[in-house]
Amino acid sequence: MRGVLFDSELESLLRDDLHHLDLTTVYMGVESERGVARLVSRSRGVLAGVEEAADVYEKAGATVGYLLGSGSEVSSGAVVLEAEGRASSLHAAWRVAQALVSYMSGVATYTRLMVEAARRVNPRVVVATTRQTPPGLRRLWLKAVLAGGGVVHRQSLSDEILLFRNHLVFAGGRGLGEVVRSLKARVGYKRVGVEVGSLEEALEAVEAGADYVQFDHVDPATLRSWVSRLRSEFSGVSIGVGGGVDLENVGEYAATGVDVIVTSAPYHAKPLSFTTIMERRP
Structure with missing residues (x-):
């Protein structure tokens, strides 16, 4: 490097x-x-x-x-x-x-430990870190993540489209599915991702054309059943989870079958x- x-x-x-x-x-x-x-x-x-x-x-x-x-x-x-x-x-x-x-x-070092713990139970899972780095240190901290074997979830807001609840506040009353369909019609080849808090939101997003759903603060047992349901109906969708994932529980989240584990924990190592x-x- x-x-x-x-x-x-x-x-x-x-x-x-x-x-x-x-x-x-x-x-x-x-x-x-x-x-x-x-x-x-x-x-x-x-x-x-x-x-x-x-x-x-x-x-x-x-x-x-x-x-x-x-x-x-x-x-x-x-x-x-x-x-x-x-x-x-x-x-x-x-x-x-x-x-x-x-x-x-x-x-x-913390990133490497998280990657190793996750891949012991799910060899294909990706550990991705957020853009919640200390202000002014993003390039350095993201490089450190890469050195540890992790990947960068998003370097900046310009990287990809990821719809959060706070975006929907300004959607003029349109529902999640309608916003996703509108985005898919405008962005061409770019993927559309959505942060969701329930299976119902995930199903609505994917049915509207979302390429990626990211569950937020869901316990591993519940997440496992939701991942199974999504896989049975939408085999091509990418599934992630974020919120409270660290070295202590990353193995549990990896075992749910998600594709991506999103975390900020290495930044506090x-x-x-x-x-x-x-x-x-x-």
Whole structure:
């Protein structure tokens, strides 16, 4: 994977931490000393954000000679990145670089665990994350999801048509089926998806031509029977579920036979632990 941050964003991250100058390095008089910085994992997990960390070091004036790519599995003590340069460059970059890898690897690791738990009971199910990322961090968090083996449900509102209850508020009294038929007549080749809260809503949506229905906050036992009913009548429809799905219950939801499990849980994952160790070079 390549880094997803633009030069201006890298500069902003560095400026946020460095501000005016690194007082400690300046007053020690060691700015020009040469050294190497190694980013080391303190725990087991799945890497993400290493390419962005490398870009941060390069932007600060260091040279990255080694890195493990996003998606790699690491254990405690593994060196995941090595950068060489002036002490001023290494100290300007290391905290920002380490934080990026720590947070993004936490998301990637949680995603991998969810995917593995879901596919143990339903090998074809997809774990897809929402667009409910922390503001300003969407590209980074979505990359971390991909590194963990998940997929992106929607990157933005422009990706596809997904009808929610709050859309129907503005439908001028038209029912769900009528709105779905209207959308299908206008959007051409694009799929139409609908979030539903009951079997009746799902049947109405699919009968009107919806390509995808996504159940919201339905317990696994109820969902299993609804999926079975839909499959028996509409074999071609895609079925998803979202709302409250996390690592603890993803296996139960996967066992219902849905095609897609939609979740935001990885975005709240605990960061993976890393440390940065520096060494002077003559």
